[in-house]
Amino acid sequence: GAVVSQHPSRVICKSGTSVKIECRSLDFQATTMFWYRQFPKKSLMLMATSNEGSKATYEQGVEKDKFLINHASLTLSTLTVTSAHPEDSSFYICSARTSGGPYNEQFFGPGTRLTVL
Amino acid sequence: QQQVKQSPQSLIVQKGGISIINCAYENTAFDYFPWYQQFPGKGPALLIAIRPDVSEKKEGRFTISFNKSAKQFSLHIMDSQPGDSATYFCAARLPGSARQLTFGSGTQLTVLP
Numbered sequence: 001g002a003v004v005s006q007h008p009s010r011v012i013c014k015s016g017t018s019v020k021i022e023c024r025s026l027d028f029q030a031t032t033m034f035w036y037r038q039f040p041k042k043s044l045m046l047m048a049t050s051n052e053g054s055k056a057t058y059e060q061g062v063e064k065d066k067f068l069i070n071h072a073s074l075t076l077s078t079l080t081v082t083s084a085h086p087e088d089s090s091f092y093i094c095s096a097r098t099s100g101g102p103y104n105e106q107f108f109g110p111g112t113r114l115t116v117l
Numbered sequence: 118q119q120q121v122k123q124s125p126q127s128l129i130v131q132k133g134g135i136s137i138i139n140c141a142y143e144n145t146a147f148d149y150f151p152w153y154q155q156f157p158g159k160g161p162a163l164l165i166a167i168r169p170d171v172s173e174k175k176e177g178r179f180t181i182s183f184n185k186s187a188k189q190f191s192l193h194i195m196d197s198q199p200g201d202s203a204t205y206f207c208a209a210r211l212p213g214s215a216r217q218l219t220f221g222s223g224t225q226l227t228v229l230p
Contacts, residue, residue: 108160
């Protein structure tokens with residue numbers, strides 16, 4: 001399957017700082033990328049859908065000014081957690097969807113563990 | 118109507134046994150049903166997927182059974198191995214440009230050696 005990478009794999013930051021997480025599709029172009037948040041032993045919660053060259057679409061309850069998403073190219077999307085607080089600590093996972101055909105597969109990155117002190 | 122209900126929450130199986138995880142959905146417009154496997158600290162990996170026009174799909178030890186009339190689908194893992202111990206998520210997706218996945222709540226599978 002297609003490969004999606006995330007960087008960093010884990011980050012620890014102080015409360016009030018901003019953290020940027022990168023998501024890259026390594027061997028395919030992704031017109032659409034998704035950002036999820038996952039709490040321990042819970043399912044994935046979709047935060048936003050990111051389309052290359054346009055503004056992200058955020059799910060209800062997700063603060064767009066806090067979670068800034070930039071999908072600058074067909075292989076890169078970034079999530080910036082601004083003014084992070086301890087409650088933002090979570091596992092953030094991106095995914096990228098291949099283009100072409102009616103049943104486009106969606107591949108997930110390895111996730112980024114964010115810990116806000 | 119967007120929900121996908123998954124059961125059981127956790128499952129313990131002996132090595133060599135069959136693991137069965139079930140999912141049910143309400144929205145008949147869903148047209149794609151993937152299963153993902155997730156190990157601790159890792160992202161989900163696509164395991165196997167099925168479309169509603171097929172009743173069964175098999176890939177190695179993994180089989181999806183799909184019952185369109187009952188709006189249910191299940192994952193069967195034959196000859197379960199300790200390495201299969203992971204969390205499994207079913208999902209469903211609507212057709213169209215949005216194509217967001219709706220995930221089940223997950224099943225933590227433990228295969229005992």
